[in-house]
Amino acid sequence: MSWADKESPDLRKTTWGDLGADIFGHYPLPESATAGNAPDRKNKLNTPKNWEFNVEVKRLVSSYTSYEFGLPEGAFTKPLSRLEFPVNTWWLNTDIRRTCPRWSAGARAGFSMNRNSNNWMEDSDWDTVGNENTLICYSRSYCDVRKSFLFRGDVDVNISDWLRLPPSLEIRPLFAFQFQRFNCMGHDGIQWDYTGGGATSLAGNGISFRQDWYTYMIGARGAYSVHINKHVSVKLKTEADWGPAFGYNVDHHILRGDRWTYEKTSGNSLYFLTGLDMTVAKTVTIGVGVDYLWIRTSGTHRWRDPTYGVDRSWSDGVNAWSDQLGLSAHASYAF
Numbered sequence: 001m002s003w004a005d006k007e008s009p010d011l012r013k014t015t016w017g018d019l020g021a022d023i024f025g026h027y028p029l030p031e032s033a034t035a036g037n038a039p040d041r042k043n044k045l046n047t048p049k050n051w052e053f054n055v056e057v058k059r060l061v062s063s064y065t066s067y068e069f070g071l072p073e074g075a076f077t078k079p080l081s082r083l084e085f086p087v088n089t090w091w092l093n094t095d096i097r098r099t100c101p102r103w104s105a106g107a108r109a110g111f112s113m114n115r116n117s118n119n120w121m122e123d124s125d126w127d128t129v130g131n132e133n134t135l136i137c138y139s140r141s142y143c144d145v146r147k148s149f150l151f152r153g154d155v156d157v158n159i160s161d162w163l164r165l166p167p168s169l170e171i172r173p174l175f176a177f178q179f180q181r182f183n184c185m186g187h188d189g190i191q192w193d194y195t196g197g198g199a200t201s202l203a204g205n206g207i208s209f210r211q212d213w214y215t216y217m218i219g220a221r222g223a224y225s226v227h228i229n230k231h232v233s234v235k236l237k238t239e240a241d242w243g244p245a246f247g248y249n250v251d252h253h254i255l256r257g258d259r260w261t262y263e264k265t266s267g268n269s270l271y272f273l274t275g276l277d278m279t280v281a282k283t284v285t286i287g288v289g290v291d292y293l294w295i296r297t298s299g300t301h302r303w304r305d306p307t308y309g310v311d312r313s314w315s316d317g318v319n320a321w322s323d324q325l326g327l328s329a330h331a332s333y334a335f
Contacts (some may be wrong), residue, residue: 050098052097052099052334053095054094054095054097054330055092055095056095056110056330057091057329058093058110058327059090060090060091061088062088062323065085065182065211065320066082066084066085066320067251067319068081068318069261069314069319070314070316070317072316078316078317079319080127080317081124081125082123082124083123083207085117085121085209085211086121089145091110092111093110102158103157103158105154105155106155107153108150109150111147111149115146116142117145117184120142121143121186121189122138122139123141123191125137125138137191139206140189140190141188141202142187142188144185145184146185148183152176156173156174156175157174159171168224168225168226169222169224170224170225171222173218173220174218174219174221174241175216175218176217176218177217178213179214181210182209183210184208184209184210184211185207188202188204189202204254207255208252209249211249211320211322213322214247215295216245217241217271218243219271220240221238224236232278232280235277235279236274236276237274237275238273239291240272241272242268244268245266245296245297246266247263247299249262249263249320250262257305258307259303259304259307261303265297265319267296267297268295269294270293271291271293273290274291275289282334283334283335284331284333287332288328289326289327289330291326292323292325293322293326295320295321295322298318298320300314300318
């Protein structure tokens with residue numbers, strides 16, 4: 001059985017038997033940047049880089065993870081409360097990828113490196129006044145991002161030869177899963193009471209927040225390569241994914257004693273990436289990129305305060321979302 005069109009003898013074919021060689025075999029790296037993409041290789045798959053180890057430094061900018069909930073008893077009280085946590089931090093990510101002529105699979109692990117998110121955590125509360133939802137309380141605090149991390153795995157399939165594309169152009173449909181955890185701490189803030197209470201200083205730690213995101217995505221990668229000379233090539237790469245997202249967060253209002261809130265939500269996610277890579281040696285590639293992760297979910301809210309015997313749940317106006325814009329630079333080594 002062949003993956004390629006049997007009527008096209010020029011196409012490189014992949015059989016079920018080849019999968020074993022793909023998994024356990026090792027393909028020799030091209031002697032130069034152009035060796036695997038000569039003109040006579042049209043409609044053939046490029047020579048893979050076997051294993052590739054990558055180190056990436058990423059800076060999140062204008063990025064937040066947030067949630068809000070309403071009040072079941074108030075027809076206009078949606079939202080009742082909204083909390084927005086900035087996550088503008090530096091991240092260190094490492095990747096390992098196995099690439100074969102037909103497919104590739106990779107895994108990523110990353111963690112945040114600095115604590116100060118360089119923006120305000122905002123907490124807003126509303127109440128029903130007449131027929132309107134009116135802001136009655138607002139606070140902002142410094143926000144630390146502590147011990148946050150992510151794991152990602154993906155697999156893609158190269159269909160360039162099926163589409164009869166030139167070797168400089170690749171299209172790879174993919175499936176990916178990512179788990180991401182943010183641990184945020186709001187501290188040393190100021191609260192304004194718009195009902196006449198004035199401003200109050202909030203000294204010390206105020207809100208401990210943990211947000212978990214689970215995303216399952218399908219999409220496609222694309223790449224276009226230009227060979228400068230025998231040893232140097234430049235690759236423009238893009239990626240676009242969509243899939244369901246599931247969120248779970250825990251919020252401890254430290255200044256209110258033993259008050260806890262929990263949200264379980266589900267919805268959609270989108271991911272976009274564009275970047276530029278340069279192969280500067282047979283086994284070394286450097287590059288830069290920009291990516292954006294968009295998550296929007298809704299679900300249920302639980303309010304628990306053992307001190308007062310409170311344990312309630314509802315789904316009115318419960319939303320959780322995240323926007324993450326990243327600027328990155330990386331270096332990889334093929335072996």
